[in-house]
Amino acid sequence: MAQLSLRNVAKSFGTVNIIKDLNLEIADRELCVFVGPSGCGKSTLLRMIAGLEEITSGDLMIDGERVNDVPPDVRGLAMVFQSYALYPHMTVRDNMAFALRLAGVSRQERYARIDKVADLLQLRPYLDRRPKALSGGQRQRVAIGRAIVREPKVFLFDEPLSNLDAALRVQTRIELARLHERLNATMIYVTHDQVEAMTLADKIVVLRDGHIEQVGSPLELYHHPCNRFVAGFIGSPKMNFCSVKVKAPSSSGVSIDLPGGASMVAPVAATRLKEGEPLILGVRPEHMKVIGPAGDGPITFSGEVMVVERLGGQTFLYVQATPEDLFIIAVDGDSLVKVHDRVALGFAPKECHLFDHGGTALEQLARHPLAA
Amino acid sequence: MAKIRGKSSTIWRGGVGWTSALVMFFPIFWMLLASFKTEIDAVTTPPLLFFTPTFENFAAVNQRADYFAYAWNSLAESLGATLLGLAIAVPAAYAAAFFPTKRTKDLLLWMLSTKMLPAVGVLVPMYLLFRDTGLLDTRTGLIIVFTLSNLPIVVWMLYSFFKEVPYEILEAGRMDGARAGAQIRLLLIPLTLPGIASTALLSVILCWNEAFWSLNLTAAKAGPLTAFIASFSSPEGLFWAKLSAASTLAIAPILVFGWLTQRQLVRGLTFGAVK
Numbered sequence: 255m256a257q258l259s260l261r262n263v264a265k266s267f268g269t270v271n272i273i274k275d276l277n278l279e280i281a282d283r284e285l286c287v288f289v290g291p292s293g294c295g296k297s298t299l300l301r302m303i304a305g306l307e308e309i310t311s312g313d314l315m316i317d318g319e320r321v322n323d324v325p326p327d328v329r330g331l332a333m334v335f336q337s338y339a340l341y342p343h344m345t346v347r348d349n350m351a352f353a354l355r356l357a358g359v360s361r362q363e364r365y366a367r368i369d370k371v372a373d374l375l376q377l378r379p380y381l382d383r384r385p386k387a388l389s390g391g392q393r394q395r396v397a398i399g400r401a402i403v404r405e406p407k408v409f410l411f412d413e414p415l416s417n418l419d420a421a422l423r424v425q426t427r428i429e430l431a432r433l434h435e436r437l438n439a440t441m442i443y444v445t446h447d448q449v450e451a452m453t454l455a456d457k458i459v460v461l462r463d464g465h466i467e468q469v470g471s472p473l474e475l476y477h478h479p480c481n482r483f484v485a486g487f488i489g490s491p492k493m494n495f496c497s498v499k500v501k502a503p504s505s506s507g508v509s510i511d512l513p514g515g516a517s518m519v520a521p522v523a524a525t526r527l528k529e530g531e532p533l534i535l536g537v538r539p540e541h542m543k544v545i546g547p548a549g550d551g552p553i554t555f556s557g558e559v560m561v562v563e564r565l566g567g568q569t570f571l572y573v574q575a576t577p578e579d580l581f582i583i584a585v586d587g588d589s590l591v592k593v594h595d596r597v598a599l600g601f602a603p604k605e606c607h608l609f610d611h612g613g614t615a616l617e618q619l620a621r622h623p624l625a626a
Numbered sequence: 627m628a629k630i631r632g633k634s635s636t637i638w639r640g641g642v643g644w645t646s647a648l649v650m651f652f653p654i655f656w657m658l659l660a661s662f663k664t665e666i667d668a669v670t671t672p673p674l675l676f677f678t679p680t681f682e683n684f685a686a687v688n689q690r691a692d693y694f695a696y697a698w699n700s701l702a703e704s705l706g707a708t709l710l711g712l713a714i715a716v717p718a719a720y721a722a723a724f725f726p727t728k729r730t731k732d733l734l735l736w737m738l739s740t741k742m743l744p745a746v747g748v749l750v751p752m753y754l755l756f757r758d759t760g761l762l763d764t765r766t767g768l769i770i771v772f773t774l775s776n777l778p779i780v781v782w783m784l785y786s787f788f789k790e791v792p793y794e795i796l797e798a799g800r801m802d803g804a805r806a807g808a809q810i811r812l813l814l815i816p817l818t819l820p821g822i823a824s825t826a827l828l829s830v831i832l833c834w835n836e837a838f839w840s841l842n843l844t845a846a847k848a849g850p851l852t853a854f855i856a857s858f859s860s861p862e863g864l865f866w867a868k869l870s871a872a873s874t875l876a877i878a879p880i881l882v883f884g885w886l887t888q889r890q891l892v893r894g895l896t897f898g899a900v901k
């Protein structure tokens with residue numbers, strides 16, 4: 255039960271501004287993910303919420319109460335650290351009991367609560383072990399258990415999966431999603447991994463250089479990125495970009511000239527555009543199709559395949575679509591395309607994104623049904 | 627080829643090690659030997675390696691001065707100064723290691739730089755201070771001096787041990803409700819106990835062997851064993867055998883102590899070198 259809001263929050267170290275005038279609302283029981291490139295301030299923001307970093311200006315409210323000057327433990331938050339930060343000299347049970355012990359909870363209740371959480375996380379057999387005697391995944395579960403035992407208002411996760419190997423990461427990700435459902439708690443989760451962000455989040459906050467680029471549901475960000483940065487950041491592999499020119503704006507979209515000589519009509523709000531204005535076109539790799547060398551449809555680009563990456567179920571083609579732009583195309587794993595083949599590429603106009611020279615997205619005329 | 631070189635370098639290194647160890651040990655060995663000689667045997671040239679041992683020096687030494695009173699002073703002053711030093715240095719090193727400011731490094735260097743000043747440089751003001759505050763020839767006075775003179779080293783050692791503790795562990799403690807005191811008591815001290823122990827050992831040894839302030843600021847009442855040795859050196863000429871006996875008695879406890887704790891000590895003395 256907790257609702258969090260940040261109002262004009264800023265953080266600076268000396269003259270360096272890490273977080274700049276940031277506003278954000280996180281609803282009760284929401285799983286909110288902060289995502290962004292390294293150095294964007296996402297961890298600092300989490301630590302400010304936790305109370306580990308001072309807030310230079312602005313207000314942090316939890317359940318309508320200003321908590322800027324409240325010490326971390328009194329804020330009712332629990333944090334799971336990237337390095338787990340377990341107490342190496344204590345057993346798993348004592349690790350989980352530490353906060354309760356400091357809070358003066360009786361031994362009997364402490365143990366009862368720990369047993370309950372240990373069952374939830376399958377930690378029973380390890381309660382008397384030291385962290386040193388546990389595997390990475392088990393340590394991770396202890397760190398999460400230590401947070402759950404406190405029954406906090408908000409859970410904070412600072413890149414909790416980045417120290418796990420790939421297989422365990424996927425498994426723990428699923429466990430976390432189930433845990434969120436079961437605990438019904440507000441969670442804030444920091445990651446640089448956009449797959450984690452997409453799969454776990456109710457709401458994603460994309461940060462860059464200390465300010466919010468966009469806030470929205472995962473599919474909203476995927477289908478309607480508000481600028482070129484978000485478009486490039488969300489989605490894997492990255493969205494392809496190339497420069498295009500406005501041919502004729504109209505109320506049903508804008509007709510544009512593509513580098514290869516073809517043209518197309520993109521269904522975006524185009525009323526303010528002028529003829530000849532330069533724009534950036536963005537198309538996701540999974541939305542581009544190879545339409546055969548002969549061309550059985552509207553060819554929009556053609557080019558030479560420079561690299562072929564076969565992942566088994568999927569194949570990525572790197573195609574020199576224009577002299578400057580190497581496009582990534584996601585095709586079927588059974589595709590017969592080879593290196594140095596010439597291919598023609600096509601995409602549906604509704605799948606394309608257009609950005610003005612400042613990088614701001616032109617609004618699409620139709621919203622995607624899953625991102626309404 | 628590599629194997630041959632490896633072997634000869636082992637022998638070479640072993641030789642250097644043994645030679646330097648023997649050179650360092652020889653004076654102690656000679657002192658020990660002399661303490662069991664008669665005064666005449668002790669000064670004979672060429673020096674005697676074989677002689678009839680006697681305990682008369684130890685008896686004489688104990689008759690002239692109360693060994694146990696001095697030993698008790700040494701013990702009380704070394705332990706007192708070490709405990710007081712740790713009580714001050716632990717919070718100081720905690721602050722320096724985990725909450726550094728722009729000036730923290732300078733401050734630490736300044737603390738260390740006080741050790742570069744020859745102690746005799748402040749003898750007169752110290753003496754006057756001690757005289758006026760009635761601390762001359764008191765255990766309290768010597769504990770204060772020992773504490774202050776070892777504090778830079780103690781802080782530095784603890785600082786380097788504390789630096790090895792990941793800050794996130796203390797932050798996790800903060801999130802769990804541990805304020806500074808609880809962090810130090812429940813997390814930092816248990817985690818760095820080996821380091822704190824070797825720091826304490828070194829401090830005890832430095833205090834035990836300290837002579838300059840002991841000789842200048844104490845007399846019979848609060849004098850530690852270094853003063854005990856000194857009392858056998860000057861006034862009526864040198865009595866080698868008695869001086870050796872007094873020295874042997876003075877260093878015996880700390881030698882045994884050092885022997886028993888050498889593993890901890892080595893770790894402490896090479897601090898920072900091995901991470």
